[in-house]
Amino acid sequence: MTANTYPIDNVRADFPALRQTVNGCPLTYLDNAATTLKPEAVVEAVRQHYREESANIHRGVHHLSQKATEAYEAARDKVQHFLHAEQREEIIFTSGTTAAINTVAHAFGSTIHADDEIILSEMEHHSNIVPWQMLRERTGCVLRVIPITDDGQLDLAAYEAMLGPRTKLVSVVYVSNSLGTVNPVQRVIDAAHAHGAKVLVDAAQAVACRAVDVRALDCDFLAFSGHKIFGPTGVGVLYGKRVLLDALPPFFGGGDMILSVSFERTTYNALPYKFEAGTPHIAGVIGLGAALDYVNALGLAGIAAHEEDVRDYATRLIARIPGVRLYGTAPEKAAILSFVLEGVHPHDVGQILDTHGVAVRAGHHCTQPVMQRYGIPATARASFSIYNTRADADRLAAAIMQTKELFG
Amino acid sequence: MSGASDELYQQVILDHNRTPRNMRALLGATHQAQGLNPLCGDAYTVYLSIDGAGVIREVAYEGHGCAISKASASMMSEALTGRTVAQAHALFDAFRGLVMGKSEATPQDCDLGKLRVFSGVWRYPARVKCAALCWHALRSALDGQGATTTEDKL
Ligand SMILES: Cc1ncc(COP(=O)(O)O)c(C=O)c1O
Numbered sequence: 001m002t003a004n005t006y007p008i009d010n011v012r013a014d015f016p017a018l019r020q021t022v023n024g025c026p027l028t029y030l031d032n033a034a035t036t037l038k039p040e041a042v043v044e045a046v047r048q049h050y051r052e053e054s055a056n057i058h059r060g061v062h063h064l065s066q067k068a069t070e071a072y073e074a075a076r077d078k079v080q081h082f083l084h085a086e087q088r089e090e091i092i093f094t095s096g097t098t099a100a101i102n103t104v105a106h107a108f109g110s111t112i113h114a115d116d117e118i119i120l121s122e123m124e125h126h127s128n129i130v131p132w133q134m135l136r137e138r139t140g141c142v143l144r145v146i147p148i149t150d151d152g153q154l155d156l157a158a159y160e161a162m163l164g165p166r167t168k169l170v171s172v173v174y175v176s177n178s179l180g181t182v183n184p185v186q187r188v189i190d191a192a193h194a195h196g197a198k199v200l201v202d203a204a205q206a207v208a209c210r211a212v213d214v215r216a217l218d219c220d221f222l223a224f225s226g227h228k229i230f231g232p233t234g235v236g237v238l239y240g241k242r243v244l245l246d247a248l249p250p251f252f253g254g255g256d257m258i259l260s261v262s263f264e265r266t267t268y269n270a271l272p273y274k275f276e277a278g279t280p281h282i283a284g285v286i287g288l289g290a291a292l293d294y295v296n297a298l299g300l301a302g303i304a305a306h307e308e309d310v311r312d313y314a315t316r317l318i319a320r321i322p323g324v325r326l327y328g329t330a331p332e333k334a335a336i337l338s339f340v341l342e343g344v345h346p347h348d349v350g351q352i353l354d355t356h357g358v359a360v361r362a363g364h365h366c367t368q369p370v371m372q373r374y375g376i377p378a379t380a381r382a383s384f385s386i387y388n389t390r391a392d393a394d395r396l397a398a399a400i401m402q403t404k405e406l407f408g
Numbered sequence: 409m410s411g412a413s414d415e416l417y418q419q420v421i422l423d424h425n426r427t428p429r430n431m432r433a434l435l436g437a438t439h440q441a442q443g444l445n446p447l448c449g450d451a452y453t454v455y456l457s458i459d460g461a462g463v464i465r466e467v468a469y470e471g472h473g474c475a476i477s478k479a480s481a482s483m484m485s486e487a488l489t490g491r492t493v494a495q496a497h498a499l500f501d502a503f504r505g506l507v508m509g510k511s512e513a514t515p516q517d518c519d520l521g522k523l524r525v526f527s528g529v530w531r532y533p534a535r536v537k538c539a540a541l542c543w544h545a546l547r548s549a550l551d552g553q554g555a556t557t558t559e560d561k562l
Contacts, residue, residue, distance in 0.1 A: 023411050345474035347448055347538070348417070355412045363448055377449040377472060406413060407422065407475070 006306040011298065012387045014039040025357030028395045033177045033205060033336050033383035034361050035227045038291075042231055045290035049283045057282055058256060058273075072282055075289030076272070079237055082292045083222065084213040089271035090245065092238040093285050097204040098127040100223035100238035101171070103275060104200055105131035107248040108169065108221070114140035117166040119197075121146040121154055121183075122373055123176045126366040128202045132171065146172070148373060152179040152328040160191055167197040174206035178365040178381065179328030180336030182210070189219055198244070204228055208385065209307055209334050211300045214239050226284060230386075231291035235284030238275070245271050252277035303386050310384050311335035314393035318382075321400055327379055335384035338365075341400060344407045346380040352406060353380075356399040415528030416476065416535065424479035429486055431478075434468040443471075443545030444557045445537050450477050454545040462493045469542060476535050480526065481542035487523055493550060499523075500547050506530075507539045 012018055017037045020027050029037060049071065055064035057072050073088075080088045094100045112118070118132055122145055132143055146159045154172070163170075170192040175182050189199045200221040203212055208229040214222055221244070226235040240248075250257055250268055254277035259267040268274045295303070314337060318324055323342035341349050350362035361381045364371045371377060382396055434440075434455035444451045450473030457466040467485040472478075484503075488496055495518075502518040509530030529539045548556040 345472075345478075347474040347535075348476070351412050351416065351532070351535070368449075371449070377451075406417060407425070 006302050007298075008306070008387070008389060012389075014041070014294075015387050016040060016043070018387060022357040022359070023355050025395075028356075028358040028392045030382040030384060030388065030392065030396060031359045031361050032208075032385035032388075033228075033365070033381060035233065036208065036230045036385055037387070038232070038287075039230055039294050041294050042287045042290045046232060046283045046287040049286050054283075056279055068282055071286045071289070072280075075285045075292075078289045078292045079239075082207075082212075082296070083237075083239055084215050085239055086215060087242055090214075090239055090242050092240065092245070092272045092275040093280050094223075094236045094238050094275075095234050095281065096225040096227070096236035097125075097202060097223045098225075098236075100221075100236055101128055101200065101202065102131045103238055103251045104171075104221050104223075104240070105135050106251040107275070108198070108244070109135045109139070110249055112139050112141050112168055115166060116141045116168045117144055117162075117164070118142070119144045119146060119159070119162055119167060119170040119172075119192075121159075121172050122148045122369050123152070123154070123179060123181065123367060124171075124173055124369070125177055125202065125204070126368070128171055128173060128200075129369070141168075142166070145369075148179075148181075148370070151330050152176065152181045153330045154181075154183055154188070156184070156187065159188065163191060163195040163197065165195070167192065167195050169198050169200060171200040171202070173202040173204075174212070175203075175209070175334045175336075176328065176367070176370075177205050177336065177383075178338055178367040178370050178379070179330070180333040180338065180383075181328055181330040182206075182332040182334055184332075185219070186217060189217055193218065205334060205336070208295065208303075209300075210304055220244055226288040226291065229288075229291055230294060231288035232281070232284040235281045235288050237288075242271065245275065250274050250277065254278045298386065306386065307335040307384060307388075310388055310390060310393060311337075313390045314382065314384065314396065317393055317397040318400065321397065321404070323404060324400065327374055327376070335388075336381065337383070338379040338381045340376060340379055341403065344403060346378040348407070349380040349400070349403055352403040353396070353399045356395065356402065358396055358399045360396075412532065416532060418525045418528075420483075420522065420525045421475060421479040424482040425475035428478055428482040430466075430468045431470060431482065432468050433470050434466060437466075437468075439549040439552070441545045441548035441554055441556060443541045443548070445473070445477075445541050446557055447537070448474070450474060450538065450541055452477070452481055452542050452545055454481070454542055454549050456488075456546070456549050458493065464488050464491050464493065464496060469545075473541065474535075474538050476526075476529070476538040477541045480539045483523055483525075484542050484546065487521065488546070496546065496550060500543055503543055504540060507536050 053067040055068040057069040198220040203224045222239040227233040257277040327338045346362035437455035439456040452471030455468045507529045
C-alpha cells in the first residue's frame with residue numbers, strides 16, 4: 001500500500017478523540033509514544049462487555065460467565081496470531097509491559113545466581129532497568145549495559161564483546177521510546193543464543209508500527225502494553241516460549257493459577273493460567289482484542305508506509321528550524337522525534353505547543369540514562385501514529401516557530 | 409493564541425528567564441540548600457548570606473530548569489534581599505498560597521509585589537511545582553536542611 005491509498009480520512013473518523021478542539025485549535029495529538037488514542041471499535045467492545053456480559057471468567061457455569069470467558073480467550077487467540085506465537089498457552093495477560101517484565105524478573109529471575117550476567121542497554125525504559133536492579137539486590141547478579149552511539153544506535157560490537165558464558169539474559173527494547181531507534185533485535189537475539197543466553201524483547205513501542213513475529217525472531221520473552229496499540233490502559237501481554245514458562249515458577253499466587261489448594265500443598269494450574277493469578281482486566285483484554293482486529297484490518301504494512309511518510313516529512317520540517325536539535329537520528333527509526341529548542345526548556349516548549357492544540361511530551365520519557373548520555377535534562381518529543389498527517393507536522397513546526405518567537 | 413502564553417508566560421517572566429538576576433554560586437554563603445524536581449529534572453541550589461541580626465544580605469542560586477522555575481528563582485532572589493528571616497518565611501507562605509490558588513491564605517501584611525505575576529500558575533497544576541521549587545529550597549536552607557524535593561512537600 002502506498003501513502004496515497006492509505007485510508008487516512010476513515011482512520012481519523014474512527015477516533016472520536018480527534019473530533020475535539022484544544023485551546024480553540026483542532027487537537028494535534030503527537031503523544032502516541034506515551035499512549036495512543038482509542039478507536040470507536042475498542043471503546044464499544046469494552047462498553048459492550050460491561051453492559052451486556054459483565055461476569056467473571058473461567059469459573060462460572062452461567063451464561064454470562066461463559067460468554068465473558070469466550071470473549072477473553074478469543075482475545076488470547078488474537079494475540080497469539082498477532083505475534084505469530086506457536087501456541088496460545090504462550091500468551092499471558094498482564095497489566096502492561098511493566099508487569100510483564102517484572103514477571104520475567106521474578107520467574108526467570110529465580111534461576112539467576114550471584115555473578116550471573118544480565119545485559120541491558122543504555123536506551124532502556126526505566127521499566128526494563130529497575131526490575132533487574134531489584135533482582136541484582138536479591139541475587140548479587142551483574143548488570144551490563146550496551147552503550148549507544150551518537151546517533152542513537154546500539155553499539156553492537158560492544159554488545160557482542162560483552163556476551164560470554166556468564167550471560168544468562170539479554171533484555172532490550174525493540175523500538176526506543178525516547179530516540180525512536182528501531183534496534184536490530186534479530187541480530188541481538190542470534191548473538192545471545194550463540195552464547196546460550198535467553199532474550200527478552202520490550203516491544204512496547206514496536207507492535208503498533210511493525211509486524212512482530214516471535215517465532216521468526218526466536219525471542220524467548222516479549223512484552224507489550226495494550227494502551228500503546230489503541231487498546232485500554234491496564235492490560236498488556238507477556239509472551240514466553242512454552243518450554244521456559246512451563247519450567248518457571250509462578251510470580252503471583254492466588255485464584256485461577258491453581259489446580260488445588262490445601263494448607264499442606266498447592267498444585268499450580270497449567271499455562272497460561274499459572275501466570276494469571278486473580279481476576280484479570282477482562283474488559284481490557286477484550287478491548288485489546290478489538291484493537292488488534294483494528295490494526296489487522298488496516299494492515300501493518302500500510303501503517304508502516306504511512307508513518308514513514310509522515311516521519312520523513314516531519315523530520316525535514318523540524319530539522320531545518322534554526323535552533324532545533326534532534327536526538328536520535330539512526331537510519332532505522334520509528335515516527336518518534338525527540339528534540340531540544342535552543343534556549344527554551346522542553347517543558348516550556350510543551351506548554352506553548354499546547355496553546356496551539358499540539359500535544360507533545362516533555363521530560364526524560366522514563367529514560368534518564370539516555371538523557372545523561374546526551375548531557376541534557378529533557379527533550380520535547382513528538383510521536384506520530386496511524387491517524388497523524390503531514391498537516392499535523394505542519395502545525396507542529398508552526399507552533400515551534402511561535403515558541404521561538406515568544407522566547408526570542 | 410490564548411491561555412498559557414498570557415497567564416503563565418508574562419513578559420516579566422520571559423524577561424527573567426532570558427536574563428536571570430543573581431544566578432551564580434555565593435561564596436561564603438551562610439545557608440544553602442538544593443531543590444530538585446524529580447519529575448522533570450529541574451535542579452537548583454539556593455544560597456543565602458544572613459547577617460547576625462537575621463537580615464538576608466544576599467541571595468543567589470544556580471542550576472537549570474524551565475522558564476517558570478528560573479524566573480521564579482530570579483524574582484525570589486530580588487524579593488528576599490534585605491528582608492528578615494521572619495519576613496522570608498511569611499513570603500514563602502504567601503507565595504505558596506498564590507501559586508496553589510489559595511490566596512486567602514496570604515497574610516494581610518505580606519505584600520507579594522511583583523511576585524503576583526505568578527498568579528496564573530495554579531491553573532496549570534503541572535507547573536505549580538516549577539514555580540515553587542526554589543522557594544522550597546529557600547525554606548530548606550533557612551531550616552538548615554541540605555536538600556528538598558518537590559515530592560516531599562507542597
Ligand atoms: C519502550 C517502553 N517500555 C516500557 C514501557 C512501559 O509500559 P507500561 O507503562 O504500559 O507498563 C513503555 C511505556 O512508556 C515504553 O515506551
